[in-house]
Amino acid sequence: MKNSRYRGRAGYRNQRGRRYLREVSSLIGLFTSASCAVLLAPIFHRYLDIEKTLALSNNNDNYDGIMSLSENSKNEILWWIKNVARNEGKSISFGTPTENFISIGNFKSQDVNFKIATLLALTTAQRAQTLTKLNLNYMDTSSKTVVFTMNCLQKTDRTGRINQNITLDAYKKKELCPVYTLKYYLKATKKLRKDDYLLVSFRTWRKISTSTLARWLKIVLTSSGIDLTKFQAHSFRGASTSAAFSAGITLDTIMKTANWKSAKTFKKFYLREVEAKGGVKTCKKKFINAVLSV
Template structure:
């Protein structure tokens, strides 16, 4: 059953128009919305909801149950979006719903994780040694893990965008100091806009002309990519394996809670620490606003500068 399509059909829309309107959402979003609607209908079993005339009391009681079950504010917002789609009304604009979401954000404030569970420098140092080097003797598995991790960390892109990378012409250009990749034009990004679809992925060479032993070691991070197209789940697994393997081979306990998506936060945060501007960071990560980075991705990386203020205060014990 597809109650949203049935409702639009009852409003006189043709099947062709309905299919076009439904294409505005990704299949996964449709599946999530449909699941929420089924839960809402089950919740309102004694008084089935009317799509043409939403009962705000039912909506609020449904959200209250979710809040009591421990759902986060962001999840409650998704529920409001789903119900808005089926009722064909912007429920979030209703004064009581808006107030409820505001109250939920205060009762259950979002806890932002500002530290990474894994160490970027530790992983990079492991990738320039066995079993990842030399490339000529590295296994296909280790070469794949190394390549996928380096592409993810140097591009700061989402898993879906990594999956959409194509090595076919004209989507890949190999230059002396970089490789420029363009996403498959059939790929639909999370945010559909000319900006998000047109951004190139630039993978720079590292220590192109090494002049010392240390630079020659780091130059080995420029491995070449091989392999077939992989699913997002597979790429995510490879990233987790790459990080875990680097800890294992150095006999260091593997941190818990390693997530593939963390490469975006680690990559952009270290870029900022090394002097990259917010404009450069947002362009690379395809964020239209720096607030996305500051609110959700910026990590508190260790820095001696963080100690300078406290040290200056304590210097009060030193006679002027």
């Protein structure tokens, strides 16, 4: 269909020696758009382009003016009619790409911010305050993990006892993998961010506050159809740890992941509903697998 379109328009314009500048300009644009796919194409509209430019100047930039086609220009149009339908176009590779590029123009920063915030909240079971303090200068990455070293005191820490490292593990499903999402997020925001903290505003590109992160998480809850009169941003912490315990993750692992000092906190606020179901058996699953497989 595209071949017939090119040949039809080119043939129509080649029938007569005098054409409107607007028609010739349109034809040149058509040739230019196809140049990347047709061998030798760039050298077969030079005369047509030069003559159009001169004619446009002589007509005071009036595209409704008339221009005459020289024999060279006619031959170029004939070349296109003969060659555009032949199977000699440049080959298109469908192999594995050597590098992937993210288009900032198509990058929906708000959605990716919400996604990375949600995955962090679920897979680390950390407070919003802690997540806003994750710093890229204290981040170590590998193919399967991302580790953040906390360089400041957290809510339950005291002088002399700094919070443990926060580790993100890769997950088998890419769309739910916090490691993949984080790397995508960093690559997409690399030229935009104005701060070394992981989570930055999609408006100012600077570090967000705890209240901003809480608002993001509530937006995710609302869009998921969850009643905000019953659940808030802090509910992610309880949901992930309860899901982990229900899946058989040991209490010790849950305590270390959520950075709780006493099991009473977990048992008092998050464990009651699980225990009411008759308890669970322990297993050796990773915390992330237990949470994301629910």
